Amino acid sequence: MQTIEIKAKDFFELLKLKDASMWEIFSQMIDGKEKELLFLDEENKVLFGYTLPTNIEKLEEDRKLFAKEYADKMAQLN
Numbered sequence: 001m002q003t004i005e006i007k008a009k010d011f012f013e014l015l016k017l018k019d020a021s022m023w024e025i026f027s028q029m030i031d032g033k034e035k036e037l038l039f040l041d042e043e044n045k046v047l048f049g050y051t052l053p054t055n056i057e058k059l060e061e062d063r064k065l066f067a068k069e070y071a072d073k074m075a076q077l078n
Contacts, residue, residue, distance in 0.1 A: 001034045001051075008039040008047050023063045026052055030059065 015022060029035065035052040053059050 001036055003036045003038060004029075005038050005040055005044075008041060011039065023059065026050075027056060027059055030054065030056060 011022075015025070026037075029052055032054050034054055037050045037052055039047045039049070041047050050062075053062065
């Protein structure tokens with residue numbers, strides 16, 4: 001499995017500039033091979049990781065799960 005390191009701050013700033021979602025970018029990275037995406041802070045410490053699936057269908061499942069978990073966490077904060 002290929003490991004790709006991503007500077008989190010730069011990545012999310014780029015998404016804002018391009019008015020794109022991370023899921024759009026992830027879908028463009030799918031090539032049939034699993035990839036481990038490691039998001040790093042300014043000191044190159046791992047903030048979180050995500051295993052990019054090998055197909056769009058699994059990516060869509062992950063997106064829906066992420067959206068549900070995010071909504072649940074936001075509801076708990078309110």
